[in-house]
Amino acid sequence: MTLTAFQRDVYKWVQQIPRGKVMTYAQIAHALGMPQAMRAVGNALNKNIFFDVPCHRVVRSSGNVGGYAWGTDKKIAVLRKEGVRVNGEYIDLKLYGARKHS
């Protein structure tokens, strides 16, 4: 597996998300200096399965948990396990949104 520079940057940020907190795709894209690359971010995360990246802590801006390579239900399960309250498929970003830091 070869990683592109973009993917490395994405993983770099995702790894900084503390346990029990989440970050949105848009936030990460913004942190990379590409506020409109949220779609590409999701794409990059889709291939992280071989790496050690807590991709389950990345959700949609709407609060919806978003997708997951191994199934959305799995994603929700892991989040709950970390102490995140999940209502249906939604999360309260006010409570669990991680603040970005450089």
Next chain:
DNA sequence: CTAATGACCATTA
């Protein structure tokens, strides 16, 4: 090079 794809987003109805 071009074209298609997708773990998205904001707007609109």
Next chain:
DNA sequence: ATAATGGCCATTA
């Protein structure tokens, strides 16, 4: 609340 639409971007075929 849901559904459809256009846009954006890196990656891959």
